[in-house]
Amino acid sequence: MRMTRLVSKTLRADPPEAETASHRLLLRAGLIHQVAAGVYAYLPLAWRSLRKIEDIIRQEMDAAGSQELMMPALQPRELWEQTGRAAAMGQVLFSLEDRRGRPMVLAPTHEEVVTGIVRANVQSYRDLPVILYQIQTKFRDEPRPRAGLVRVREFDMKDAYSFNADEESLDDSYQAMAQAYRNIYRRCSLPVLMAEADSGAIGGKDSHEFILSTPTGEDTVITCPACGYTANAEKAEGVYPDAMPDTALDTALDTEPEQPLEEVATPGIKTIAELAEFLNLPTSRTLKAVFYAADGETVFVTLRGDLEVNEVKLKNALHCQELRLATDAEVREAGLVAGSASPIGISNLRQVADPSISQGRNFAVGANRPDVHVQNANYPRDFQVDLLTDIALAQPGHGCPHCNAPLEATRGIEVGHIFKLGTFYSEALGALYLDQEGRQHPIAMGCYGIGVGRLLAAAIEQNHDDRGIVFPAPIAPYQAHLVGLNLTDPDVVAAADALYRELWAQGIETLYDDRPDQAAGVKLNDADLLGLPLRLVVSPRNLRNNAVEVKGRRETEATMVEMDGVAAAIKQALGA
């Protein structure tokens, strides 16, 4: 490709609206063009890169025994009513009407349609297992698109669906997909973490996310450096620090006898931090009360003062669709005193608590009266709860649930997610098969997603320097960036043109900076910005030595190669 014919232009300065590296570089290098919030055109350079990612995905998916197909993005809304997901997805589901007024949606994912396809085509255990995949445009009306291609409303996703006779077979498909995913990321030069993840309201047993560690990521992953335990923070379990054996305080806490309840005046004290300081106690000797609205019902949540609520765990525990913090009005209406609320004496609300409330004794807690707290609260002596279950957020420093070593936290971008779905969709949509004995069963399903554009963004997030993108060779739009310097010199033009033709003839994808009127600095800076693996410079100086200058994007020093041997040298460099 000649740069004089390339539609996109590089930007001289960073676009001010772009915060994250990938967003900034995608815009600046002319790879994407924004059309609306979270809606982007992929310009030719990006599209070449995306197609390479797709090729890698296809090769690995095919190798794992799955079959590619293509499903429609436009679907009847009715299909989504059947599984209840129209309501579950809410505003995220792009909805429209056709000319007859029939409700339609732009699909955010394809479980409904793919299950229908399998229902129509699979009747026997002999037809299973099946894994189907596509690479197709998805639509999600996200509340807040952000960071360029990281979070958008229209995006290309590789989505795969496995259909198996039983759980054991499902596990085989799941493992095959997990391995395919690892291969895909490795081939894209992306070191990912495979983290245990929440499987969402639909349920199912296993779920893993593939997270690329970057400081700008939206997700937090909890890892154990000792045993390798890795889980999304929303899913992760942690052993609370007080339960760890080596603090004197804990031993004291465990043996301390329960003391009688005692009111204490706490003027103006509203937060846990203030309370702990006022009473000269660690926050782990207080109880924290938080109020949520779960599908409209106000729920009273208690956990130890040093812990935070994991809303995903709470949502799963409550089996509700919508969970949010209760508003001030709802709190008042329920008769609660924000800043001094207490589970003691609450009888009109559903109460949920974390087991941490019984790790330790004689807690300080609110008194349900302003400016008063209570000391020496003990569960279950002083209050009861309707549900006692793990709803705490694992935090760095907490103990690993497997080996008790201190956990660490990492930010990252989710670049893939795999789920065991179980039989939710096959039951809702009647995708059944007959086993050897002629008995009917719902098909066990799994689903597996990779955001292709997000993967490109993540690759750039991970592979760049202060001069620009550093494309991993397998996903670079072109392999070589041929720069002609001083192209007003006919000899240089002739030599560069000839080399350009030769490289393509040798199968080396080459971008040719044939702009006649740009200064050397502009061209070299653009080459760094675009970040193709190899840069070749043809110039009068090099031509006098009958040589071409070759430099890898990550290298600081160039090497001179004889003109005749350039193609061979490039092939060797790219092969290595």
Next chain:
RNA sequence: CGGGGUGUAGCGCAGUGGCUAGCGCGCUUCGUUCGGGACGAAGAGGUCGGAGGUUCGAAUCCUCUCACCCCGACCA
């Protein structure tokens, strides 16, 4: 949806009631330059996000509205 911010030339910005709306980059033409973002000269390019209002007069003041960005609850 809550909070914060921005809309003026292709891009980045200046312009707080007064003449024909400016600056830098980019773009066009000519000339000079030519290895890390050149120089000179001459040009082209604007519904000042949109609608309504106030005023002799609005990019500027008021009302409404739309779009986009950033921070929080969701996901590939």
